[in-house]
Amino acid sequence: MSKKKNDKLSDIKQMSTLLLSGATMLADSCPDCKVPLFKKNENTFCPKCGRKAVFVSSDDEVREIEHAYSFSETREIIQDILTGKLTYIAQKLADCEDFEEMKIILEILDLLLNLTTKIIRIK
Ligand SMILES: [Zn+2]
Structure with missing residues (x-):
């Protein structure tokens, strides 16, 4: 069987x-x-590429x-990235015994925490 025919069958x-x-x-296609x-469950999607489909009525949309x-x-x-850095800096803080260095780490x-909170809030 040809690959194309095989693909169609698996589709x-x-x-x-x-x-x-x-x-x-649906009557619409990808x-x-x-x-x-x-x-399914209010989600419209293409069964082949798995992408979510969104219906729009204008170019602006x-x-x-x-x-x-x-x-x-x-x-x-x-x-x-922020989560990775937070984990890294938390480990640094755990290992740190110098107060000056600790102050810098805490700053x-x-x-990082401020930025993480901000980025979560942006919609
Ligand atoms: Zn598709």
Whole structure:
């Protein structure tokens, strides 16, 4: 069997599994994969690439959504970095026995915690 035919068969298999699990097949299809979109528990998604689908009515709305998505990705990256640094600095504090050094570590810890709180608050 050709690879293309095989892919199509596995697409169909996946879609029937989704239908059996209670998902609904929509009339709209994924702009990239050209397969029908599915809806389950209020989430609309492409069964092939797994991307979430959002319906928009204007170009402005497209830009707004793209902006929101790219920002949330950036925020996640920053949060991961801050979490890593917090773990590192907490370990430094645990190992530190010099008061001057401890003061510096506590100042950095305070800055990191402030930043973490701020980044969580941004919507
Ligand atoms: Zn897709």
